Every structure is written in C-alpha cells, then in structure tokens.
Amino acid sequence: MAQLVRTLSEKPKSYLLRQVIFILLIALSLAFFGYCYLNPRSQKLESIQARANKIVRKIYHPQGVKLRRRVFPQPNVLRPSRRDVHVITPWLAPIIWEGTYNIDILNEQFRLQNTTIGLIVFAIKKHVIYLKRFLETAERYFMVGYKVNYYIFTDRPDHVPRIPLQNGRQVVILKVQSYSHSQNMSLHRMEVISNFSEQHFYREVDYLVCADVDMKFTEHVGVEILASLFGTLHPGFYGLNRTNFPYERRPQSQAQIPEDEGDFYYTGALFGGSVPEVHRLTKACHQAMMVDKDNRIEAVRREESHLNKYLLYHKPSKVLSPEYSWDKQMWENTGNQQLGDLPFYIKRIRLLIAK
Numbered sequence: 368m369a370q371l372v373r374t375l376s377e378k379p380k381s382y383l384l385r386q387v388i389f390i391l392l393i394a395l396s397l398a399f400f401g402y403c404y405l406n407p408r409s410q411k412l413e414s415i416q417a418r419a420n421k422i423v424r425k426i427y428h429p430q431g432v433k434l435r436r437r438v439f440p441q442p443n444v445l446r447p448s449r450r451d452v453h454v455i456t457p458w459l460a461p462i463i464w465e466g467t468y469n470i471d472i473l474n475e476q477f478r479l480q481n482t483t484i485g486l487i488v489f490a491i492k493k494h495v496i497y498l499k500r501f502l503e504t505a506e507r508y509f510m511v512g513y514k515v516n517y518y519i520f521t522d523r524p525d526h527v528p529r530i531p532l533q534n535g536r537q538v539v540i541l542k543v544q545s546y547s548h549s550q551n552m553s554l555h556r557m558e559v560i561s562n563f564s565e566q567h568f569y570r571e572v573d574y575l576v577c578a579d580v581d582m583k584f585t586e587h588v589g590v591e592i593l594a595s596l597f598g599t600l601h602p603g604f605y606g607l608n609r610t611n612f613p614y615e616r617r618p619q620s621q622a623q624i625p626e627d628e629g630d631f632y633y634t635g636a637l638f639g640g641s642v643p644e645v646h647r648l649t650k651a652c653h654q655a656m657m658v659d660k661d662n663r664i665e666a667v668r669r670e671e672s673h674l675n676k677y678l679l680y681h682k683p684s685k686v687l688s689p690e691y692s693w694d695k696q697m698w699e700n701t702g703n704q705q706l707g708d709l710p711f712y713i714k715r716i717r718l719l720i721a722k
C-alpha cells in the first residue's frame with residue numbers, strides 16, 4: 368500500500384517535469400524558427416524556397432483545387448542519362464550536359480518561384496563592340512520567358528546598343544571608370560560585382576550570372592544552370608589531370624593550389640549563383656587579389672586563378688559542362704580535327720567564345 372501511495376504521489380511531479388520539458392522544447396523551437404525567419408541572410412537564401420512552398424501549399428490545399436497533370440517521361444534509375452560523360456561530382460553536384468535534364472520539369476519549378484535573373488557583363492573600352500551580338504543572342508536564347516536584368520558595366524554608356532527586348536527584360540547601364548589596362552580591369556571586376564550586390568542586386572534579382580562579353584549564345588541557356596553557386600568547365604582543360612591545370616602554383620599568391628589538390632579548372636568567363644553566394648565569392652576573390660597586390664604578385668590567370676581557388680574550397684552546387692563556354696579556335700588548335708568539328712560528347716554548343 369505504502370508503495371502504491373508513493374507512486375501515486377510521485378505521478379504529478381513527473382507529469383509536471385514532462386510539461387516543463389515540453390514547454391521548454393516549444394520555446395526553443397520557436398526561438399530557432401524565429402531566428403531563421405528574422406535573420407536577413409537566411410531569409411534571403413531561403414526566401415525562394417519558402418515562396419515555392421507557399422505556392423505548393425496553396426495548390427495542395429484540401430479545398431479540392433484541381434491539380435494540373437504532370438505528364439513527363441519517367442526517369443529510370445537503371446538507365447543513366449549519359450554514359451559517355453560524368454554527370455555528377457563526388458560532392459553530388461550535377462554536371463550539366465545536354466540530355467541529362469528535362470527543361471519542362473525545371474521550368475515548371477522555376478516559374479512557380481517567379482525567378483528573376485541578373486546577367487552581368489563588363490564592356491570597357493573597345494569591348495563595347497561585343498555588346499550588340501551578346502545582347503541580341505541573349506534575347507534569343509538566354510532564360511527565355513523569364514524576367515532578366517542585363518547589368519552592363521561600361522565606361523561608354525552612349526555606346527550601349529539599343530536592342531528590342533522581350534517583356535519583363537531590361538538593360539541597366541552602370542557607369543564605371545575606364546581602367547587603365549586589363550590588369551586593373553581584372554582586379555576591379557570582382558570588386559564592382561561585390562559592391563553592387565549590396566547596393567542593387569539583393570533587391571532586384573534572385574540569381575546572378577556573370578559572363579565575358581566576347582561570347583555569343585548559340586542555343587538555349589535556361590534555368591538548368593541556376594543553383595546557389597555554379598562554375599563552368601573551361602573548354603581547354605576539362606579532360607586533363609589536375610597537375611596540368613593552369614592553376615596558380617606560387618605559394619606567395621593567395622590563389623595558390625598545390626599539385627595534389629583541385630577538382631576542375633573553371634573558366635572565368637561564366638559563373639554565378641544566388642545573390643548572397645555571388646556576393647561572398649566576388650568579395651573573397653577581390654580581397655585575395657588585394658592581398659596579392661600588396662605583396663606585388665599577380666596570379667597567373669588573374670581573377671580566373673582566384674575563382675578556381677574559391678571554388679575548390681567552396682564547392683559549387685552545379686557544374687556547367689564546356690557546352691556553356693565552347694571555344695572553336697581552341698579545339699581546332701589542339702590538333703583534334705580528325706575527330707570532327709566537335710568532340711563526340713559535346714552534343715550542343717550553347718555559348719561560344721567569339722572574339
């Protein structure tokens with residue numbers, strides 16, 4: 368009996384304890400979610416996903432809203448989409464090749480998010496001559512059907528050609544000084560992108576794509592490239608052993624990569640990601656270049672060397688195949704012409720370096 372009384376009298380105590388723990392847990396989760404929601408950076412990073420979730424919730428609301436049918440070819444786990452190329456990195460980032468994705472499925476997802484893309488190009492001095500072709504081909508092939516802001520950094524705003532734009536797309540001309548030579552140009556590209564991320568891009572777009580202006584679009588380039596951080600395989604080095612990559616090797620430079628490190632050699636001509644990620648990348652590269660400058664050293668391939676160092680330590684979430692930065696001249700100069708105009712694994716040239 369005494370035993371029973373004790374257990375009975377103890378019951379409210381443990382019940383109370385459990386209640387206290389329960390309340391504590393609720394308070395903790397509220398604090399955590401509150402932090403995530405109020406923290407501007409996470410808000411920015413998660414906002415796209417949150418928006419998509421809201422829409423998805425709306426669609427699946429139990430009021431019986433009619434769902435749109437999703438009739439797409441079935442993926443088959445036992446049949447790889449491509450057998451001739453690697454389609455995924457060891458850190459599980461997709462490598463974007465023709466034939467590995469279904470653009471209709473991707474469009475369906477990105478349209479729900481009402482995605483806006485900023486395409487950044489620099490056209491300083493004589494490089495303004497490339498703008499017309501760049502913009503005209505981008506209007507034809509780049510993110511068709513999406514809202515696009517072309518951010519053109521130039522010292523010659525009057526030379527920016529006026530070309531007809533599709534709905535929801537605009538050219539934003541941003542005047543920068545005429546850097547004395549390409550060395551300075553290279554140094555400032557990262558700085559300017561980083562500064563404008565804070566001042567403009569955060570408010571205006573979801574993703575940034577940074578491209579060289581001496582290129583032309585020759586095929587569809589769409590939302591398949593978008594990811595929080597992406598880099599592009601350089602057309603001259605994608606098949607090589609890393610010891611043969613033109614990484615900066617001198618330990619005095621912040622861009623140094625030793626012989627036994629390295630994944631890919633990325634081109635400086637096309638990279639991008641979400642605004643916060645591009646902000647972080649450009650800021651880090653600019654700071655590293657300034658340290659180099661103080662130490663009177665310049666990386667062998669300037670900002671491209673720093674970009675490669677950054678992407679080695681901050682793995683990109685998508686890697687674009689050389690389809691997105693093809694260089695005909697380079698291919699012809701390698702003496703591989705007996706293999707044809709293109710190597711067999713390049714199914715579609717989407718962006719062509721065209722000087």
Ligand SMILES: CC(=O)N[C@H]1[C@@H](OP(=O)(O)OP(=O)(O)OC[C@H]2O[C@@H](n3ccc(=O)[nH]c3=O)[C@H](O)[C@@H]2O)O[C@H](CO)[C@H](O)[C@@H]1O
Nearest residue numbers: 489490491492494549552553579580581635668669670671
């Ligand atoms: C084969 C090779 O060595 N390639 C290097 C070279 O690429 P590229 O030869 O592709 O450099 P580039 O002349 O295209 O310059 C890069 C971009 O900077 C802009 N621009 C450059 C110069 C100028 O006077 N006005 C202007 O607007 C323009 O957007 C151009 O597309 O230079 C890059 C640095 O920039 C990287 O170091 C590359 O590795």
Ligand SMILES: [Mn+2]
Nearest residue numbers: 579580581636
């Ligand atoms: Mn170039």
